[in-house]
Amino acid sequence: MKKIKTIADRNSRMHLIGRLWLGFGMLLICTIPLWLCLYYDVEPMWEVFASGAVISPMILMALSGIAEPIVYSPMVGVNGMYLSFLTGNLSNLKIPCVVKAQEIAGTKRGSEEDEVIATLAVAVSSLVTILIIGVIVLCLAVVPDLTQKIDDAKYLDAAFGCVVYALFGSLGGKYIIKNPKLAIGPIIIVVILSVVLGIRDLDPGSAYLFVGIAVCLVFAIWQMLREKKKLRERDELRRLEAIASGMSYEKVVAIETAQYYDAHPEKKPAEETAAEIEEEAVAEAVNEAVKIVESDTHEE
Amino acid sequence: MISTLSAFTFNPDSPLIYGLYGAVVVFVVAMSLYYIVHSLRRAKALKMDMGKIKKVISTSVTFSILPAIGIGIGVVTLIGAIGIALPAIRLSVIGSLQYESMMADGAASAIIDGSLRDFINSEISKQDFVTIATVMTIPIVTGPLVVIFFYKKFQPKVQMLSAKTGGGGVPGSGINIGDMLFKVVFIGMILGYLAMSMTSIASGAGYLDNYYNFIAIIIAAVCMYICDLLIERCGMKWLDSFSTPLSMLIAMAVVAVISYFSYENGWPLKPDPDEVAAAANIIAAVM
Structure with missing residues (x-):
C-alpha cells in the first residue's frame, strides 16, 4: 500500500511539475506575437484568420494536436511528454531518438526505467537541437552572404531535405524485419495507396503518419484476435488432454505457470510479506470507514 | 529552396x-x-x-x-x-x-x-x-x-491498457498491449515516411529529385543492416553508438552526390517554381 501510494504521489508530482514547465513555456511562446505587436506598434490582420488558406491548416493542426498526445504517450512517458510537447519535432526526431535509446537500454516497456530512459533521450536531444540551431543562427547573423551560399548549394538542400527519411530508413528496416506479421500487410496497403494518390497528384503530407499508424493498428488488432483464437484452441486441447489423463484443468495451468516462472524467474511477481498484507488490510478497513462516514455526512 | x-x-x-x-x-x-x-x-x-x-x-x-x-x-x-x-x-x-x-x-x-x-x-x-x-x-x-x-486524466488509462496482455491464461502467453502499441506507432510512422517518398515518385517519376527520399530510406536501411552485421558478427561493439548517424550520413552523402551530378550534367529535375513563374511572366509580357 505504501509503495502504491508512493508511486501515485510521484506520478502526481511529475504531472504538476510538467504542467508548470509546459504552462510557463507556452506562455512565453504565445506572448511573442504580442511583444512584436507592441514593439512595432501594429496589429495583426485578423481577417487573415477567416481565409481558407489559414483555416484549413489550422483545422489540420488542431486535429493533429489532439491525436499526437494520445498516440505518443505510451512511448515517451510522463516527463518526456511535457518536455517534448514544448520542444517539438516529435515525429522527426524525439520519437526515433527515444526508440533508439530504449533499444540500447533494453528496458521493459512501461516500467519506470523505461520512463527514465525516454526522458533522458528527449532532454538530451532537445539540448543538442537548440544548441545546433543557436550556432546556425549565430553563423547566419554574423557571416555575410551565408544564407545565399546555403541557398546556392543545392546538393546541401537535397541532402538535408531527406534527413528524416534516412533516419527512419536506418531505424525502420530492423523493425520491419523483426515484425513481419505486423508490417508486411500495412506496407502493401500504404504503398498502393501512396502510389495511387501520387498518380492523381494528391499529397496528404504528414497526414500519412496517421494513415500508417491507423493501418498498422487495424493489423495489430487482427493479429491479437488471431492470437487469442489460437490460445483458446490451445486451452481447449489442454483441457481435453487433462481430462484424458485424469488431471484437472487448473492443475495443468498451475504446472505450466510454474514451468514458465522457472524459465523466466525475473518475471515472477514478488510475494507480499505478512506485514504488507496486514498494512493493506488496515488501509482497506480505513478506506471503508471513511466511505461510510462520508456517506452518512452526505445523507445528513 | x-x-x-x-x-x-x-x-x-x-x-x-x-x-x-x-x-x-x-x-x-x-x-x-x-x-x-x-x-x-x-x-x-x-x-x-x-x-x-x-x-x-x-x-x-x-x-x-x-x-x-x-x-x-x-x-x-x-x-x-x-x-x-x-x-x-x-x-x-x-x-x-x-x-x-x-x-x-x-x-x-x-x-x-x-x-x-x-x-x-x-x-x-x-x-x-x-x-x-x-x-x-x-x-x-x-x-x-x-x-x-x-x-493527467488519460495517462493512467493508457498506462493500464499498455500493461495488459491480450489473451492467454498462462503468464508469458498472449501479446503485451503496450509492446504492441509501441510497435504500431513506430512502424506506422515508418510507413508514413515511406508513403510520402512513394507519393513523391508517383507524382513525377520523370524527375530525379523525386527519388531522393526513397533512395535515402533504402541506403540508410542497407547501411544499418551492414553495421548490425559488423557489430554482431565481427564484434565491433564500438560501432553501436554511431551506427544510426553513420547510416544516415552515408544515405545523405549519396543523395548529395546524385544531386551534385544532376546539376552538373543537367539530369532531369523538378522545375524551380521561381524560374517557372519568371518564364510565365515573360510569356505574358510578350503576348
Whole structure:
C-alpha cells in the first residue's frame, strides 16, 4: 500500500511539475506575437484568420494536436511528454531518438526505467537541437552572404531535405524485419495507396503518419484476435488432454505457470510479506470507514 | 529552396526578437537540464546500470546532430519571409519546418492573395510580419493544451491498457498491449515516411529529385543492416553508438552526390517554381 501510494504521489508530482514547465513555456511562446505587436506598434490582420488558406491548416493542426498526445504517450512517458510537447519535432526526431535509446537500454516497456530512459533521450536531444540551431543562427547573423551560399548549394538542400527519411530508413528496416506479421500487410496497403494518390497528384503530407499508424493498428488488432483464437484452441486441447489423463484443468495451468516462472524467474511477481498484507488490510478497513462516514455526512 | 532575397520595409531581426529568442533558448535549456538531472537521480535511485545510461546519452547526442542540422538549415527556408530570429524561435519549440512553412504559406496567401514566393518578392511590412508570427503561433497550441489539461486524466488509462496482455491464461502467453502499441506507432510512422517518398515518385517519376527520399530510406536501411552485421558478427561493439548517424550520413552523402551530378550534367529535375513563374511572366509580357 505504501509503495502504491508512493508511486501515485510521484506520478502526481511529475504531472504538476510538467504542467508548470509546459504552462510557463507556452506562455512565453504565445506572448511573442504580442511583444512584436507592441514593439512595432501594429496589429495583426485578423481577417487573415477567416481565409481558407489559414483555416484549413489550422483545422489540420488542431486535429493533429489532439491525436499526437494520445498516440505518443505510451512511448515517451510522463516527463518526456511535457518536455517534448514544448520542444517539438516529435515525429522527426524525439520519437526515433527515444526508440533508439530504449533499444540500447533494453528496458521493459512501461516500467519506470523505461520512463527514465525516454526522458533522458528527449532532454538530451532537445539540448543538442537548440544548441545546433543557436550556432546556425549565430553563423547566419554574423557571416555575410551565408544564407545565399546555403541557398546556392543545392546538393546541401537535397541532402538535408531527406534527413528524416534516412533516419527512419536506418531505424525502420530492423523493425520491419523483426515484425513481419505486423508490417508486411500495412506496407502493401500504404504503398498502393501512396502510389495511387501520387498518380492523381494528391499529397496528404504528414497526414500519412496517421494513415500508417491507423493501418498498422487495424493489423495489430487482427493479429491479437488471431492470437487469442489460437490460445483458446490451445486451452481447449489442454483441457481435453487433462481430462484424458485424469488431471484437472487448473492443475495443468498451475504446472505450466510454474514451468514458465522457472524459465523466466525475473518475471515472477514478488510475494507480499505478512506485514504488507496486514498494512493493506488496515488501509482497506480505513478506506471503508471513511466511505461510510462520508456517506452518512452526505445523507445528513 | 525559396529565394532569400526579399524586401523588408523594416528590420525583422530587431534586438527585441533576438531577446525573445534568447529567453526561449534559456527556458528550453533550463527545462532540459532539469529533466536530465532528475532522470539521472532517479536512475541512481533505481540502481540502473550507469554504463548504459552514459551510452544512452552519447547515442542521443550523436543521433540528434544530423536531424538538428537539418532543422537548423530549415531556418534558411523561412528567412526571406520572416528574418532569422523568428524562424529560429519557431523551430526551437513545438512545431516543425513542414508546419511552419505551411502556416507561413497560408498567411502569405491570405495577405497578398499569392504564394509564399510571391510574398517574399513583394514589399513586406511590419503588419505582414506580425500577422505571420501570429498565424504561426496560435494553431500550434492545441497539442500542448491537450497535454496540460487532459494528459493527467488519460495517462493512467493508457498506462493500464499498455500493461495488459491480450489473451492467454498462462503468464508469458498472449501479446503485451503496450509492446504492441509501441510497435504500431513506430512502424506506422515508418510507413508514413515511406508513403510520402512513394507519393513523391508517383507524382513525377520523370524527375530525379523525386527519388531522393526513397533512395535515402533504402541506403540508410542497407547501411544499418551492414553495421548490425559488423557489430554482431565481427564484434565491433564500438560501432553501436554511431551506427544510426553513420547510416544516415552515408544515405545523405549519396543523395548529395546524385544531386551534385544532376546539376552538373543537367539530369532531369523538378522545375524551380521561381524560374517557372519568371518564364510565365515573360510569356505574358510578350503576348
